[in-house]
């Protein structure tokens with residue numbers, strides 16, 4: 114078992130843990146990393162006597178305690194209310210005769226204790242501890258010690274700000290100066306974020322002035338925090354906050370601080386609060402034009418929401434027109450905002466008509482085109498809207514919509530929203546009135562039909578075959594139940610499964626998809642495609658292993674992609690599928706998805722929908738994007754970083770193999786709440802891949818003699834995964850990031866190994882990086898940050914599994930760290946991740962069909 118998996122066995126917390134089991138299974142192993150795991154595990158369940166037991170065992174070996182195990186021990190004590198004991202421990206180590214033992218204590222340990230003290234309202238003790246730490250430091254001036262001290266001050270500031278102890282936080286900033294650690298712009302950012310949180314624009318302006326006075330240069334983030342604080346401030350009618358906000362923008366321009374997209378939304382909010390919404394939109398548009406920013410959908414979404422909040426009847430429509438005129442994308446979020454706004458304001462007919470017009474949905478049509486015609490916009494919210502309308506209005510005007518509702522009754526619907534509708538109907542209407550209002554439902558229910566997607570048929574199993582209750586509210590309840598029952602996702606007991614197709618099934622990632630999906634309890638593989646080369650064959654003919662397993666007995670034959678595209682031909686109606694996995698060569702998916710009905714969800718393993726910017730796509734893939742409107746709605750599916758977006762996606766762009774570990778390792782370090790922990794301008798990613806990464810299609814460069822017994826770099830300074838990695842890192846950092854990225858081909862069939870070299874921010878240690886990643890991924894089933902400073906992840910330990918394993922090492926060069934990460938390129942790097950995304954998109958447990966894929970070693 115890999116050391117990384119050890120603590121996961123007890124991740125469930127005290128309730129799930131049999132403490133005796135932990136010791137029985139692990140005490141004999143006795144390695145350093147296992148001791149770390151044990152202390153962590155026992156700390157989590159509050160068994161401090163056991164923590165001490167293992168700590169003492171470690172100390173008895175005479176080995177200086179590794180800093181990260183000390184962090185675990187200190188955290189275990191502090192989290193269990195034993196801050197005093199933790200302090201004594203640090204003091205005893207610092208007083209040790211052995212310099213290596215003394216060196217094991219660093220600012221991270223103090224930072225843990227400071228946070229615990231502040232959380233326990235022990236402010237004075239925190240300051241005393243900090244000053245004690247300061248006294249132990251040698252060296253003066255702006256050196257590493259000063260940087261580390263500043264980090265500790267920031268720990269205190271952050272904890273105070275979170276507890277809303279603003280006066281104390283401000284005092285700390287002043288105190289920093291007195292202690293010879295002048296506050297930095299980060300110190301102010303922490304305070305400003307607190308002002309933002311409580312909407313104290315006045316204080317934010319004073320802090321900004323303070324920075325000017327102290328000659329600390331504010332950056333874009335500081336200005337954004339000030340404007341955000343203004344946006345949350347109570348509106349004083351005697352003072353026009355919009356002028357103040359524009360003054361801040363003028364300051365930025367004068368000081369040559371870039372006006373970034375991040376400031377536009379708070380700016381808009383200031384205008385909205387001062388009832389100058391449209392003026393605010395104009396100002397933001399002008400700034401976007403002046404600074405070459407792309408028109409932002411989110412900005413308009415906020416404006417539309419503000420218009421609804423203010424009860425304005427014309428403005429949402431006006432804003433949609435402006436978006437249209439400026440070519441701004443109408444996203445799912447805009448759609449949801451419109452649905453929500455019109456529903457809140459009870460302007461149903463107007464809402465449906467505006468939404469239909471804006472999104473190009475046919476008026477009064479039925480079926481898929483009517484509700485899902487706009488690519489990437491799910492039917493879910495409009496369906497809820499219509500259902501709400503039925504409950505609230507129920508008059509003849511909605512009769513026509515019932516056809517659509519009936520057609521769509523099988524889609525997955527958020528029952529909560531419908532529950533709320535029903536609740537409101539209950540409260541608002543008498544039983545009789547409600548009965549009248551809900552009459553059209555009986556038409557729906559008695560029709561008992563659903564365009565082929567429900568399991569109803571004549572079997573009596575379908576959601577609409579239940580008999581109606583006596584009163585309208587209970588019928589409404591039945592509607593909710595029916596909509597919730599997700600017939601195509603039931604699986605158990607012979608009910609219908611999710612119908613999927615695998616396009617490119619004869620390729621390496623396609624075959625890996627089939628391998629995983631055959632173990633998926635509620636997936637029914639209806640379609641497998643290949644090129645003309647393999648069309649007509651069974652999968653077993655191209656991959657004999659599928660002939661050896663009974664689960665594969667019913668797989669369809671490989672069909673030529675062109676044949677499958679001709680809907681209804683060749684025995685499979687692609688439009689009847691719930692989802693397709695596209696494991697096709699680049700550019701093929703675009704062509705296929707363009708003609709696919711919007712009711713079919715897409716998980717694309719190629720690079721076709723990964724780059725949000727279609728110009729960048731064209732630059733790297735050598736031809737214009739064939740479906741730019743679909744690209745605009747696609748979601749980049751790295752679940753650990755974008756899970757919420759994936760949930761609502763229709764098209765999910767599965768990340769590239771190299772970009773997966775790179776982003777998992779680096780994004781959390783760039784998006785850290787205290788600011789980037791690493792320098793975004795000097796990242797080096799050195800990557801190696803096994804040969805399956807190049808696909809199964811025969812090519813000279815993957816011949817045995819070309820790859821065996823040697824290795825080589827390829828795509829040097831020109832690999833198309835560089836822009837993909839940069840896209841993710843830039844989003845995390847909130848500014849453009851470029852990387853040195855070099856891939857290599859190594860004589861392995863599966864596996865990716867990445868070594869990432871980073872320069873750390875002053876005062877940040879490799880331990881901080883590691884802890885950040887460990888904290889981020891602690892709840893994640895597939896990402897493991899290895900315990901122990903010497904555990905180097907190996908590709909052989911993740912082979913065949915959906916796991917990414919990584920570790921962080923302090924470089925011998927001060928201020929630098931090295932991160933290594935491994936993954937199976939075909940599994941987490943492609944097909945496993947695709948199944949993970951699929952599970953998320955269909956609201957299934959994310960580990961379905963994946964947790965059983967144990968790493969295959971030896």
Ligand SMILES: NC(=O)C1=CN([C@@H]2O[C@H](COP(=O)(O)OP(=O)(O)OC[C@H]3O[C@@H](n4cnc5c(N)ncnc54)[C@H](OP(=O)(O)O)[C@@H]3O)[C@@H](O)[C@H]2O)C=CC1
Pocket residue numbers: 616617618619620621622623642643644645646647648674675695696697698699701718719720768769770805806807808809810938939942943
């Ligand atoms: N391999 C990997 O580790 C990773 C791959 N990817 C991406 O996943 C996709 C698939 O990769 P991979 O499985 O390795 O590739 P393969 O070359 O192994 O498989 C490609 C598949 O597409 C089919 N195909 C090829 N040309 C056509 C065509 N003109 N029309 C229809 N079907 C066609 C092939 O059919 P046939 O067998 O009949 O030729 C085969 O089924 C690619 O976009 C790749 O970049 C992403 C992450 C990792």
Ligand SMILES: CC(=O)N[C@@H](CCC(=O)OP(=O)(O)O)C(=O)O
Pocket residue numbers: 718719720768769770771802803804805806807808834856858
């Ligand atoms: C070894 C090898 O050749 N690897 C492939 C990347 C595999 C992958 O992830 O491809 P996509 O980004 O296209 O999905 C390459 O370098 O092109």
